[in-house]
Amino acid sequence: MKNLVDIHNERCIGCTRCMRSCPMEAIRIVDNKAQLFKERCIYCGNCIIECHKNAYKVYSDSFANLSKYKLNVAILPIAIYGLLNNKDDLGGICATLKDYGFDEVIELSGIYAFMVDRILDYIKNDDKTYILTHCPSVTRLVTKKYPQLLPNLLPFNPPFEIAGKVYRRFFSEKYQIPENEIGISYISECLSNFIVIKEDIDNSSIDQVFLLSDLVRNISYKKIEEVKAVKKGIFFAKIGAFKYVSNNRDILAVDGIRNVDTVLEHIDIRKIKNVRLVEAYSCTGGCVGGTFMRENPFVAKWRVNEFINELYDGEDFGIAIQPDDYYANEVTSEEGVLTLSNDFREAIKKMKRINEILTNLPNIDCCACGSPSCRAFAEDVVKGLKTIEDCRMRKGGN
Amino acid sequence: MTVSFEFAVYHEDYHNAGVASSEIKKYLTQIGLDPQLIRRIVICSYEAEMNVVIHSYGGKMVLLIDDNEIRLEIADKGPGIPNIELAMQEGYSTAPLSARERGFGAGMGLPNMKKNADVFEIASSPQGTVVKLAWVII
Ligand SMILES: Nc1ncnc2c1ncn2[C@@H]1O[C@H](COP(=O)(O)OP(=O)(O)OP(=O)(O)O)[C@@H](O)[C@H]1O
Ligand code: SF4
Ligand code: SF4
Ligand SMILES: [Mg+2]
Numbered sequence: 445m446k447n448l449v450d451i452h453n454e455r456c457i458g459c460t461r462c463m464r465s466c467p468m469e470a471i472r473i474v475d476n477k478a479q480l481f482k483e484r485c486i487y488c489g490n491c492i493i494e495c496h497k498n499a500y501k502v503y504s505d506s507f508a509n510l511s512k513y514k515l516n517v518a519i520l521p522i523a524i525y526g527l528l529n530n531k532d533d534l535g536g537i538c539a540t541l542k543d544y545g546f547d548e549v550i551e552l553s554g555i556y557a558f559m560v561d562r563i564l565d566y567i568k569n570d571d572k573t574y575i576l577t578h579c580p581s582v583t584r585l586v587t588k589k590y591p592q593l594l595p596n597l598l599p600f601n602p603p604f605e606i607a608g609k610v611y612r613r614f615f616s617e618k619y620q621i622p623e624n625e626i627g628i629s630y631i632s633e634c635l636s637n638f639i640v641i642k643e644d645i646d647n648s649s650i651d652q653v654f655l656l657s658d659l660v661r662n663i664s665y666k667k668i669e670e671v672k673a674v675k676k677g678i679f680f681a682k683i684g685a686f687k688y689v690s691n692n693r694d695i696l697a698v699d700g701i702r703n704v705d706t707v708l709e710h711i712d713i714r715k716i717k718n719v720r721l722v723e724a725y726s727c728t729g730g731c732v733g734g735t736f737m738r739e740n741p742f743v744a745k746w747r748v749n750e751f752i753n754e755l756y757d758g759e760d761f762g763i764a765i766q767p768d769d770y771y772a773n774e775v776t777s778e779e780g781v782l783t784l785s786n787d788f789r790e791a792i793k794k795m796k797r798i799n800e801i802l803t804n805l806p807n808i809d810c811c812a813c814g815s816p817s818c819r820a821f822a823e824d825v826v827k828g829l830k831t832i833e834d835c836r837m838r839k840g841g842n
Numbered sequence: 843m844t845v846s847f848e849f850a851v852y853h854e855d856y857h858n859a860g861v862a863s864s865e866i867k868k869y870l871t872q873i874g875l876d877p878q879l880i881r882r883i884v885i886c887s888y889e890a891e892m893n894v895v896i897h898s899y900g901g902k903m904v905l906l907i908d909d910n911e912i913r914l915e916i917a918d919k920g921p922g923i924p925n926i927e928l929a930m931q932e933g934y935s936t937a938p939l940s941a942r943e944r945g946f947g948a949g950m951g952l953p954n955m956k957k958n959a960d961v962f963e964i965a966s967s968p969q970g971t972v973v974k975l976a977w978v979i980i
Contacts, residue, residue: 709864715860779877782872783874
């Protein structure tokens with residue numbers, strides 16, 4: 445499969461910003477250019493946000509593909525509410541999408557609102573600390589770094605997956621078109637959602653993904669269309685929604701992938717107890733901080749609040765959702781991506797070698813070698829990715 | 843073959859408290875230890891690290907990894923535990939207000955270490971407390 449994310453070598457200046465922002469140490473600078481090591485990546489998008497040279501290229505789908513389907517449905521991300529001033533703006537976005545060739549445009553607040561009670565019911569089953577699965581980067585962080593917390597993940601699909609299933613059925617019945625002749629497109633606010641869909645496109649309810657940033661550039665706010673939205677669900681554009689709408693004190697809300705990492709670590713060693721649900725999002729502010737939002741997350745949060753104030757409480761969703769739509773396939777552990785070797789003895793040997801190399805390094809984490817820390821550099825030397833000469837600050841060297 | 847790591851721990855340094863345990867977790871993950879075993883070790887290292895921060899004048903932790911076992915030795919510079927038997931009881935705590943405000947002081951740290959380690963030894967004098975923990979790798 446072709447890479448979903450690439451680095452434009454002619455744009456990258458090897459400045460190390462992206463590498464230092466990566467929570468998984470998944471990036472190195474090799475020959476002055478950034479290189480991404482996919483197996484460690486959790487799609488948090490920090491690298492793309494940090495790059496000031498616009499060197500990251502994300503391969504989204506082409507609008508030309510829409511012609512393959514009889515009916516095209518666009519799903520707007522919940523974060524869209526961070527870009528809107530009022531309901532007319534939402535109508536404008538729908539109108540713009542229809543100009544692109546979509547027949548129906550839907551948004552996700554109804555699905556988010558529906559899931560609140562399902563989740564609250566589910567976490568009543570036992571006294572585990574559950575982890576919300578709305579953000580696929582958080583799920584990835586668990587599978588790669590906290591495999592022992594897999595049982596703590598809620599067993600539910602992220603809302604866009606649920607929407608894909610629900611609306612395919614709904615429009616198939618409404619227009620009497622076979623389900624496979626309906627194309628469902630997701631307009632993604634973040635790298636995370638984009639990649640999980642594309643990576644597993646055969647099992648996803650979504651057929652294609654476009655980037656919100658590509659689309660918002662061309663929005664006309666002229667035409668007005670009526671779009672239904674459920675107030676309770678719109679809160680999910682930002683962090684803390686679950687806690688707010690359920691008025692539940694046992695919910696811990698955390699945003700920003702490094703903060704999420706710390707909280708998971710605390711849960712793992714049971715340093716945090718008495719928390720029933722961790723509402724965790726990789727991006728600052730929740731989905732409004734998504735990679736492709738192109739709006740400051742704090743401004744976006746403020747807009748969401750303004751938008752919500754315009755709505756009445758009672759707006760109803762009114763489309764049937766089945767357990768099959770929201771129960772997810774079991775998530776598999778990716779244990780091992782962080783280990784030095786599959787063989788225990790070999791790993792210890794390597795670790796000893798790393799420690800030895802480290803004693804000859806300055807330990808100032810300057811990153812000039814193209815590794816995110818002196819320790820990471822020593823690991824890279826042992827893995828054969830770098831040679832000791834790549835350290836420009838080596839004691840007695842250069 | 844043995845690999846060792848040493849971490850300094852300072853009195854009342856709440857800002858960095860837990861950093862040593864985080865690193866320990868990272869290294870144990872890198873050698874591919876079973877996640878459930880890692881959890882038990884890190885629970886202990888965290889409790890031990892916090893005891894040094896809260897109750898002692900400071901000290902160090904040493905992690906030793908070899909083919910057959912993981913060892914963790916925590917030694918501090920005093921003032922020691924006058925009555926170890928009492929300190930080992932669940933719920934016994936002399937944690938000061940500054941620690942209680944941060945959620946410590948349930949008197950569960952030492953009992954938890956004992957429960958989660960395969961080998962648990964503790965010795966104390968006014969010159970310092972030494973806790974030795976070990977886990978067998980099968
Ligand atoms: N390193 C140490 N130096 C001096 N006293 C200690 C040390 N470790 C433990 N103690 C004493 O033993 C008591 C019990 O320790 P334990 O770790 O079981 O509970 P705690 O630290 O008080 O509370 P918790 O660990 O639940 O937050 C402490 O309150 C303290 O009086
Ligand atoms: S998306 Fe996140 S995890 Fe992946 S390379 Fe970029 S910063 Fe690292
Ligand atoms: S942030 Fe990364 S990709 Fe962008 S220019 Fe710097 S090294 Fe290259
Ligand atoms: Mg304690």
